[in-house]
Amino acid sequence: MTRVKNAGSIGRALSELVIEKAPATLLPAVLRRVGLADAYWWLESPVGPVFIAHSKAGISMVARAKSSGDFERAFERRFGRSVAEESSVPPARVKALVRNLKGEGRRDLRFDLRGLSEFEQAVLRKALEIPSGEVRPYSWIAREIGHPGAVRAAGSALAKNPVPLLIPCHRVVRSDGHIGRYSLGGARNKRRLLEVEGAQPELLERLATSGVRYLGNAEKKHFCYPTCGGIETLVRTNTVRFRSEHEAVAAGFHPCGDCRPPVAQAV
Amino acid sequence: MTSGCAPTAGHSPRPPGGAAGFRLVLGQPEQNRRSADRAMIADEELKNRLADDLDGAFEGLVRAYQDRLYSFALRLTSRPEDAEEAAQDAFVKAYRALCGYPAERIRALALRAWLYQITLNVVRNRFRGKKLRLVSLDHPLSARGETAWEAPDSADGRPDARYERSRQRADMASLVAKLPDRYRAPVLLRYVEGLRLEEVARVLGQPVGTAKSNVHRGVNALREALVASRREGEKKR
Numbered sequence: 001m002t003r004v005k006n007a008g009s010i011g012r013a014l015s016e017l018v019i020e021k022a023p024a025t026l027l028p029a030v031l032r033r034v035g036l037a038d039a040y041w042w043l044e045s046p047v048g049p050v051f052i053a054h055s056k057a058g059i060s061m062v063a064r065a066k067s068s069g070d071f072e073r074a075f076e077r078r079f080g081r082s083v084a085e086e087s088s089v090p091p092a093r094v095k096a097l098v099r100n101l102k103g104e105g106r107r108d109l110r111f112d113l114r115g116l117s118e119f120e121q122a123v124l125r126k127a128l129e130i131p132s133g134e135v136r137p138y139s140w141i142a143r144e145i146g147h148p149g150a151v152r153a154a155g156s157a158l159a160k161n162p163v164p165l166l167i168p169c170h171r172v173v174r175s176d177g178h179i180g181r182y183s184l185g186g187a188r189n190k191r192r193l194l195e196v197e198g199a200q201p202e203l204l205e206r207l208a209t210s211g212v213r214y215l216g217n218a219e220k221k222h223f224c225y226p227t228c229g230g231i232e233t234l235v236r237t238n239t240v241r242f243r244s245e246h247e248a249v250a251a252g253f254h255p256c257g258d259c260r261p262p263v264a265q266a267v
Numbered sequence: 268m269t270s271g272c273a274p275t276a277g278h279s280p281r282p283p284g285g286a287a288g289f290r291l292v293l294g295q296p297e298q299n300r301r302s303a304d305r306a307m308i309a310d311e312e313l314k315n316r317l318a319d320d321l322d323g324a325f326e327g328l329v330r331a332y333q334d335r336l337y338s339f340a341l342r343l344t345s346r347p348e349d350a351e352e353a354a355q356d357a358f359v360k361a362y363r364a365l366c367g368y369p370a371e372r373i374r375a376l377a378l379r380a381w382l383y384q385i386t387l388n389v390v391r392n393r394f395r396g397k398k399l400r401l402v403s404l405d406h407p408l409s410a411r412g413e414t415a416w417e418a419p420d421s422a423d424g425r426p427d428a429r430y431e432r433s434r435q436r437a438d439m440a441s442l443v444a445k446l447p448d449r450y451r452a453p454v455l456l457r458y459v460e461g462l463r464l465e466e467v468a469r470v471l472g473q474p475v476g477t478a479k480s481n482v483h484r485g486v487n488a489l490r491e492a493l494v495a496s497r498r499e500g501e502k503k504r
Contacts, residue, residue: 010486010493013439014458022337022354023347027329029355034362036322056322081326114323 028082038079039086040071043094045101045165046196047189052097052166053083058110062163064185078162079115101165103132103197111163119147123157130171133198134227136259137175143262151175159183170194177208177226200231207241214261216240216253223248228259310378318370325365329358335460336386342455343390345444353393357386380466387452387470442492450485457482 031037038060040053051071053061061078065071068085075083100109113121122145130136142154158169164184170193174180179201182190191201207226216223218240242248245255249264313331316324336357341350361382365373446454456467468478 010489011458014443014454014489015461017342017440017443017459018338019334020338020341022333023351026333026337026351026354027326030329030358030362031326033355033359034325036325036362112323 031081032084038075038081038083040075040083041086041089042068042071043098046192047185050165050184055112057112057114059163059166060112060114062165062184097166103168109166111167113162116157116160116162119145119150119153120157120160123154124161124163124167124169127158127161127169127172128167130168132168132171133230134225134259135171135173135194135199135204136225137173137177138180139175139262140225140260141172144260165193171197171199173204174208177204177213179205198230199227203231211243212241213244214242214248216242216248216251221253222256223253223261224256225259225261228256306379314374314376314378317365318373321362321365321373325362328361332382333358336382339383339455339460340386340390342440342443342459343387343451344394349390349393353386353389356389356393357382360385360389377466377469380462380469383456383460383462383466384470384472438493438496439489442489442496445492446485446488450481450488453478453481454485454489458486 028037036056038053038055040051040061042049042051044050048064051061051063051065051068052059053071053075061075061083063071063074065074072083075081097109111124113124116124123141126141126145138155138158139148139151141158142148142151145154147153158172159181161167161169161183164170164182170182170184170190172180179187179190179194181187184190194201194204204226212226214223215226215228216239223240223242223245240251240253242251242253245262245264248255248261255261255263309331313324313328317328333354337350337354340353340357341347344350344353364385368376443451443454443459453467453471456462456470457464462470464475464479464482467482468475471478471481473481
């Protein structure tokens, strides 16, 4: 093969031509035209108005904000792409979402969790399994997803949850049973949400303060997290209180198959 | 034909140990090939992501290619508005096509050439029958952006040297803009966008030999135009 003779200098001059920057409007326009742009709307919640954004892949962000503008800026800061207010929202979708928020609907929402690590996504998917009216500790999440040592990391992943309320990170509490922190407006909101769902946060705090981690059913001889099957169930029935899984096992109780507390190591 | 970069079996491409930092400074073509290799690797990753999750990865594709496709369209159309629309259309067409492709086909795609091909087709269809506008020498394309205040970083950045280079670039840009259509795309693809000849041929839908001779003729036409414009310039002085 012969080379293009003497193309060198012309070729070099050509290759030095500047690559022009595409206008900033290009990317959003393309995403909008192919239906991949994010859109948002808002609704009232027990913790005030919340904004909900979704992309084609699913719900991408839930946040409280003072105004639409604040939400749009927060979204752009977080994802580096823009979001536009949705012109009209189908009523069926609003209904489905509200049902879901109340813990009544099926958990069939799709989420757009792009940009999160595998681990973070696993944590969030696991949190999705906690029924309304119940809570589980961070250590439960870490153990269930096969990283029993990564309790703190599970906490950080939940703190970064882009879709709080819908992925119910408010149902994850400290490993000592205390309610703990919450990204969507602090511990007070977390307590408020749990109250609305019937998890009785005050009772949970009292149990935690007195060192109670598990409740045992004296008849069936199994022990559970205090909210398993709804907190009423265990507190009102023939209940034994345990400070640790070891204590429960020593008393001849075995871990419940529904809420799956840890299996005590033989001492 | 084997590329000079490809390591052959049994040979280590680089001496082991601490010699990695010692490297010959090579000329332009070699550097181009290096960056082209990097681009190929990035494209492989991009294709895998697109095949696995088109909707999730498509934004990445736009981000990776928007400057290049826009620049290409701009040099073909000479008008920023037209270039933006053409680039938009190209990405939308690419997305719709990818939606219909099975994952295997996406993985096997010659991504870069395919995207330039779509862009070129969009521009051609848009401007079919219309004469493409020529750019004035007084308003070179590259003078559009704004420059931030900054300290000169080397003697190379001396205003006169910089002026000379930017003037040459502007000259070259406007000469390219004046090339006949049939040579402009081949020359742009080969030398500005840095595509391999086979890719150029694929974009143009021509046999490699034809594409090669079009690139060649384009470069010759540019050289003649350059000589002519210099002569013109000397006369004016």
